Amino acid sequence: MPPIRIVLCRPSHPGNIGAAARAMKAMGLADLRLVQPERFPAPEAQWMATSAVDVLERATVHETLHDAIHDCVAAFALSARSREWSPQVLDVRSAAAQAVEMNDRVAFVFGNEAAGLTNEEMFACQYLVHIPANPEFSSLNLAQAVQVVAYEVRMCVDPAMPFSRVEKRATVEDLEGLYAHLEEAAVATGFMTPQSRLRERWRRLFSRVPALAREEVNILRGLLKALMSGRHPRDEPRE
Ligand code: SAH
Numbered sequence: 001m002p003p004i005r006i007v008l009c010r011p012s013h014p015g016n017i018g019a020a021a022r023a024m025k026a027m028g029l030a031d032l033r034l035v036q037p038e039r040f041p042a043p044e045a046q047w048m049a050t051s052a053v054d055v056l057e058r059a060t061v062h063e064t065l066h067d068a069i070h071d072c073v074a075a076f077a078l079s080a081r082s083r084e085w086s087p088q089v090l091d092v093r094s095a096a097a098q099a100v101e102m103n104d105r106v107a108f109v110f111g112n113e114a115a116g117l118t119n120e121e122m123f124a125c126q127y128l129v130h131i132p133a134n135p136e137f138s139s140l141n142l143a144q145a146v147q148v149v150a151y152e153v154r155m156c157v158d159p160a161m162p163f164s165r166v167e168k169r170a171t172v173e174d175l176e177g178l179y180a181h182l183e184e185a186a187v188a189t190g191f192m193t194p195q196s197r198l199r200e201r202w203r204r205l206f207s208r209v210p211a212l213a214r215e216e217v218n219i220l221r222g223l224l225k226a227l228m229s230g231r232h233p234r235d236e237p238r239e
Contacts, residue, residue: 002100003231004153005031005107006146007068009073009121012038018048018056019143020110025052027150032059033068033107048143065124074099074149075107077117078149080139085119086128095129096152099169108149108237113142167213174217179203185224 006024011017017040022033025181032055034040040061049056063069075089076095086213090098099106109125116139123126129146131140140148170178183199186192206212 001028001155001157002103003031003105004029005033005072005105006147006150007033007035007065007107007109008142009065009109009117010038011040011110011142012144014039014042014045015044015048015143015215016113017059018045018050018052018153019050020142020146021055021059021145022052023147024150025055027154029150029153030055030058032056033062034059035062035065035068035227038059043201064119069107069109069124071105072107073104073108074127075100075120076127076129077109077122077172078129078131078145078225079111079117079129079132080124080145081116081120083119084155085130086122087126088212089128089130091128092131092148092152095127096149098127098154100153100156108146110142110145118196120126130207167215170212170214174214175212178206178217178221181221181224185228188228 006029007021008017008018011020011034015036017032017034017037024030024032040058040059045056046053060068076099077085077092078092084088095108096185099108107125108129109117109121111121129149131138131142131145179199179202182202183192186196186198187194
């Protein structure tokens, strides 16, 4: 993950600091800075952080926003409200993409729960970022806004689905083996004459399956083999 920093300006509820730490850690971020938190450290922060207490323990407390972002190459201010005058406005997805592309130390800066960011805090940043929301109620909870940013950053860096099993993909050779096997079975059973165009049809059928796994090809071939040997599947269950 790129060195992306989350800065919370004047957070009033320590529980939100802990929830923000948890939101960050779950997405692979670790650099948390707090500008004049009302109360920190605090037990509520620890409770809400659960297993992300390490992020809390490493969080640093700063007297000014400048102190928290002075070493960053860019800062993105998050605001629930549009402002008459502001730095360049970006939606959160584009902001995450820009931040990741910079591949350097950048900060996302969040405001106080009740009042949001002051104009001065916003103008300390180069971009104003908006999370699209219900225009009649656009204000997310602070930690949930952190979650959305951290998630968008993660999606730019690692959109892979961690839950999908990594399977060996079928090669051209595997597929050709399957086609030959299908043909053999189809001809042997009299389902298809050697002149038939069926072979083109199943090539077309399998070409529509994205990322066929080798194991899946093997299952089909195993089934063909069992059918051709005339074995009843219940005699010898496949495992
Ligand atoms: N009442 C405040 C909102 C505070 S919510 C206001 O009107 O500004 C706390 C912080 O979460 C905000 O300062 C902002 O940094 C972030 N946030 C909440 N909702 C957001 C949204 N829709 N877009 C961008 N940031 C948001």
